[in-house]
Amino acid sequence: MSDVRVRFAPSPTGHLHIGGARTAIYNWAFARHGGGTFILRVDDTDPERSTPENTAAILRAMRWLGLDWDEGPEVGGDRGPYFQAQRAASYAQALETLKASDAAYPCFCSAERLEAARERARAEGGYAGYPRTCRSLDPAEARRRADAGEPHTWRLKVPEGRGDIVFDDAVRGELTFSAASLDDFVLVRSDGTPTYNFASVVDDAGMGITHVIRGDDHLSNTPRQILVFEALGSPIPVFAHLSMILGADGKRLSKRHGATSVEQFRDEGILAEALVNYLALLGWSLDDRTTIFTRDELVANFTLERVGRNPAVFDPEKLEWLDGVYIREMPAADLVDRMVPWLEAAGLLASGEAEQRRPWLEELAPLVSERMKRLEELVPMVRFLFESRVSVEEAARAKVLEKEGAGRSLDAAAGALAAVSSWEASAIEESLRRVPEALGLKPKAVFQAVRVAVSGTTVSLPLFESLALIGKERTLERLGAARPMAAE
RNA sequence: GGCCCGUUCGUCUAGCGGUUAGGACACCGCCCUCUCAAGGCGGAGAUCACGGGUUCGAAUCCCGUACGGGCUACCA
Numbered sequence: 409m410s411d412v413r414v415r416f417a418p419s420p421t422g423h424l425h426i427g428g429a430r431t432a433i434y435n436w437a438f439a440r441h442g443g444g445t446f447i448l449r450v451d452d453t454d455p456e457r458s459t460p461e462n463t464a465a466i467l468r469a470m471r472w473l474g475l476d477w478d479e480g481p482e483v484g485g486d487r488g489p490y491f492q493a494q495r496a497a498s499y500a501q502a503l504e505t506l507k508a509s510d511a512a513y514p515c516f517c518s519a520e521r522l523e524a525a526r527e528r529a530r531a532e533g534g535y536a537g538y539p540r541t542c543r544s545l546d547p548a549e550a551r552r553r554a555d556a557g558e559p560h561t562w563r564l565k566v567p568e569g570r571g572d573i574v575f576d577d578a579v580r581g582e583l584t585f586s587a588a589s590l591d592d593f594v595l596v597r598s599d600g601t602p603t604y605n606f607a608s609v610v611d612d613a614g615m616g617i618t619h620v621i622r623g624d625d626h627l628s629n630t631p632r633q634i635l636v637f638e639a640l641g642s643p644i645p646v647f648a649h650l651s652m653i654l655g656a657d658g659k660r661l662s663k664r665h666g667a668t669s670v671e672q673f674r675d676e677g678i679l680a681e682a683l684v685n686y687l688a689l690l691g692w693s694l695d696d697r698t699t700i701f702t703r704d705e706l707v708a709n710f711t712l713e714r715v716g717r718n719p720a721v722f723d724p725e726k727l728e729w730l731d732g733v734y735i736r737e738m739p740a741a742d743l744v745d746r747m748v749p750w751l752e753a754a755g756l757l758a759s760g761e762a763e764q765r766r767p768w769l770e771e772l773a774p775l776v777s778e779r780m781k782r783l784e785e786l787v788p789m790v791r792f793l794f795e796s797r798v799s800v801e802e803a804a805r806a807k808v809l810e811k812e813g814a815g816r817s818l819d820a821a822a823g824a825l826a827a828v829s830s831w832e833a834s835a836i837e838e839s840l841r842r843v844p845e846a847l848g849l850k851p852k853a854v855f856q857a858v859r860v861a862v863s864g865t866t867v868s869l870p871l872f873e874s875l876a877l878i879g880k881e882r883t884l885e886r887l888g889a890a891r892p893m894a895a896e
Numbered sequence: 897g898g899c900c901c902g903u904u905c906g907u908c909u910a911g912c913g914g915u916u917a918g919g920a921c922a923c924c925g926c927c928c929u930c931u932c933a934a935g936g937c938g939g940a941g942a943u944c945a946c947g948g949g950u951u952c953g954a955a956u957c958c959c960g961u962a963c964g965g966g967c968u969a970c971c972a
Contacts, residue, residue: 520971530898535898590968626967871930
C-alpha cells in the first residue's frame with residue numbers, strides 16, 4: 409500500500425461524460441497501479457445545478473465502468489464527508505486560518521460594479537484582474553463593516569513580491585506562471601459558500617490528495633490553487649493535466665456530436681470493458697503497438713509518463729470496432745448473459761425463459777458475436793429466429809424469389825430437409841448441398857431462396873445454423889409459406 | 897486584450913538527436929465464402945503546422961509565426 413491518494417471529483421450538474429469518465433479511469437488506474445487510494449468526491453457546490461439524480465447517475469456509471477473507489481459516497485472513509493455540500497465547516501475553518509495569517513481579506517465591491525469595470529477595461533484593451541480596491545482597506549474598518557452585516561466576499565491576498573509560480577506538471581513538464589498575472593480572486597462568496605478554487609483546495613488538502621489528475625481546463629487555475637495551498641500551509645500535490653476530448657469537427661465534445669454520456673453508450677449496447685479500453689487510449693498508450701487490453705493490464709501498465717499532451721478527437725467508429733472485438737472474444741456463456749436483457753426488452757424472450765433455453769442461446773451466441781459491433785444490433789439480427797412467422801421483404805422477394813428457379817429450389821429444399829432425421833447444422837448442410845446440382849442451379853441461387861423464405865431478407869445469419877435453431881417444423885412451414893411468392 | 901497549453905497519415909497514437917517515421921481504426925484490392933460479417937494477405941495514406949536557428953546530423957532542443965483550445969466569474 410503506497411501513500412498515493414488521488415480523487416475524481418465530478419460535479420453532479422449532469423451525467424458522467426466521456427471526458428469525465430476518462431479522467432476517472434486515469435485516476436483509478438493510477439491509484440490501482442501504485443497500490444494507492446482512489447477517492448470519489450462529489451463537487452456539488454452549485455446548488456442551482458446539482459441534483460441527487462445526477463449524483464446517483466454518476467455513481468451508477470462509475471460502478472458500471474468497474475471503477476471502484478476506496479473512499480467516497482456509499483463506501484465512506486475517514487476523511488469525509490465526500491460531498492462538498494456537507495463540508496461547509498471545513499471551508500469556514502480554512503477561511504479562519506487564512507484570516508488569522510492575513511492571507512485573505514474582505515471585499516465589499518458589488519458584483520455588478522466589478523463586472524461593469526471589467527467590461528470597460530476589456531473594451532479598452534487591458535484588464536488585469538480585480539484592482540484590489542478593498543485590499544488596502546483599514547483592517548479595523550473592514551471588520552466593523554463586515555460585522556455590521558455589509559455584504560462582502562473574501563479574497564485571497566496574493567503575497568506581495570511573490571515570484572513566479574512554478575510547478576512540474578506530470579504530463580506537461582515544468583510550467584511557469586507569473587504571480588503578477590494573478591489577481592486577488594474570490595475564495596468565499598457573499599452568501600458564505602466557497603468558490604471552486606477554494607473548496608477544491610481545502611478538500612484536496614483535507615483529504616491528503618497527493619496527485620491531482622484532471623482536465624486541461626483547470627490548468628490555468630492551478631497557480632491560484634497553489635497559492636491557496638501555500639496560504640493554508642498544506643503540501644502541494646503533484647498536478648497532471650489531461651487534454652480535452654474533441655468532436656470530429658475539432659471542437660470540444662458536446663451533445664451535438666452524438667452520444668457523450670457513459671450511460672448513453674451503455675444503452676446503445678457498448679460494453680463497459682470496451683469503453684474503458686477505448687477511453688484509456690484517448691491520451692495514453694501502453695506501448696507502440698498494443699490497443700487491446702484488460703482492466704488489469706491497464707492497471708499494471710498505467711503511468712503518467714505515457715499520457716499524451718495533445719487533444720484527442722473522439723472516434724465512435726473505433727469504439728465500435730473495439731466493442732466488436734470484445735463481443736467476439738467473449739465466451740459464449742458470458743455473451744448470452746449480456747444478450748438476454750436485450751432479448752427480453754424486445755419481447756423475444758419471456759422473463760425466466762432464458763434459463764430453459766440456455767443451450768439454444770449458447771448455440772446462437774457464436775453466430776451473432778462475429779456480426780455485431782454493439783449489443784443494440786442483436787435484436788434485428790435474430791428476430792426471425794424467435795417469431796413464428798416471417799414476412800418477406802419486398803426487395804428480397806423481387807430479387808430472389810421472383811427469379812426463375814426459385815420455386816423449384818424451395819420445393820427441392822423442402823424435400824431434402826424433410827428427410828433430415830438429425831436436425832443439426834451439419835446434417836442440414838449435407839442435405840442442402842446436394843440440391844443445387846440436382847436442379848442444375850448454382851448453390852448461391854438455391855441457398856438465397858431458402859434464406860429469403862426463412863428469414864424474409866437477403867442478408868441473415870448463416871443459413872444452416874439458422875435452420876438448426878429455427879427447428880425442422882418451422883423451417884418447413886416457412887418454405888411452404890414462401891412457395892406461392894416464388895417463380896418457377 | 898492579458899496569461900497559459902497544444903500542433904506526427906482523415907482519426908487514435910509510437911517516437912524522447914542518427915528509423916525505409918512503426919502500430920491501430922477507417923479506406924481500397926485480393927483470398928476465404930450460402931448472404932452479411934469475421935478472418936488472412938496486400939495497398940494507398942504523414943514535405944512530422946510554418947519560418948528561423950543550435951548541431952556533423954532535428955519529428956525530437958531553442959526562438960518566432962499561424963491555427964486550435966483553456967483560463968481570465970461571487971461556474972465547476
